[in-house]
Amino acid sequence: MTREAPDAFCPACDTRAATTLHYPEGVMHLCNTCGLQWAHRLDTALVNENDSHYYTGLADHALTYGPFLDFARSAAALHGAGSLRILDVGCGAGDFMRFALAKGHDVLGIEPDTTARGLMGETIAARVRFCRVEETDYPDACFDVVTFWDSFEHIEAGFDLLEAVRRWLKPEGTVFLRVNNTRDVLNIASGILLRTMPRQGHGFQKRCFNFPSHVWNFNEKAMRLLTERHGWRIMAHRATDTPAERLFTSPVLRLLANGIYAVHRCMGGGKIGEYHIAPASIAAASGTRPFHR
Known part of the structure; x- marks a missing residue:
């Protein structure tokens, strides 16, 4: 084995x-x-896979979800406090899109799973293209930020996909990746x-x-090597965890999870890695800044 x-x-x-x-x-x-x-x-590996659990858990709490609020602060630190044009790749049920719209941003989405349409509501669904990234296109330099919320680790050729994304970014635009961490x-x-x-x-x-x-x-070392190999640089990074209340309803399990998260903080780790990356030429000119906490 x-x-x-x-x-x-x-x-x-x-x-x-x-x-x-x-x-x-x-x-x-x-x-x-x-x-x-x-x-x-x-x-044949995904024939019996059911990823519907990725579409649940936030419901009406999207506007107060900690990782979204942290993203808003870190994006403002990188791009300023004004309205941003955002593309959310693998947008699922549209929770982040709902949050971004409420914060005054202009946000669009891509979602290959058409079953997610029924979970979005008409306002969000009207902003989403239900296809793969390779099957669509946008004008050059039209987005300030492209986000991959818990979706990049599902994509086999994710770093090749970033080449299409690069063309859609405005000058000094960035890509946000929220991925698993080792x-x-x-x-x-x-x-x-x-x-x-x-x-x-x-x-x-x-x-x-x-x-x-x-x-x-991923981990920070491997992500840094991979992004640099493909012509990107990490602008900001942090290790974190998914809030326990997102994962569990049981108070006992939440308490256990928060105990594990405390260990993660002590060892400088976490189950999740969040990265803001930019094309290498832009990142070199701007420098790397710490993730806003």
Whole structure:
């Protein structure tokens, strides 16, 4: 189930020192040098997958959702406090779009799953193109920010997709990525299990990675290497967590989650990584700033 894979080049650091895990849906690679985790899915891997849980949990709370409020502050620090033109890729039920509109921004969306239309309401749905990014186009230099809220790790050729996005950005425009992060308690536990109890670790790693729904699991080092390789630079970054109230209704589970999050803060980690990136030439001229907290 687990083996060293000398033919599995890490797309971030080029090492061959990756461990490969085999599953019925495909294979997962764990880089032992930079910590990047990536997967290759079989064509049939997503036939029985149901990602509807990504569309639930916010409802009427979108306007007070902590990660959205943090984004608004960090975007204002990078772009100023005025209205922005935003494209949300993989917009799901349109929760972030609803938030952005309420804050006075002009926001559009792309969502490949047409079943999400019924969850949006007519106002949001009218602003969404229901297709893949590769199947649509926008004028050059028309967006200040392009966002990927919990969607980038689902895209196999995500960094190639950024080439289309680059053309849509205004001068000094940025891309916001909210993705899974490997520096967290679950990934540490998975690594220990893989070394001590490989069979149990094999299954735990699959759940921790969320395979086959996800095909990437990043950390700051790997993200920095990948973005620079593709002509981007990180403008701001932070490790964080999804608010416990978004994930659980049980007070006991929320308390447990917040305890784990406290450990994450102590070790400078978190289950989520948030990045503002820009084309390398723009980022070099602007410099890197800390994420607004």
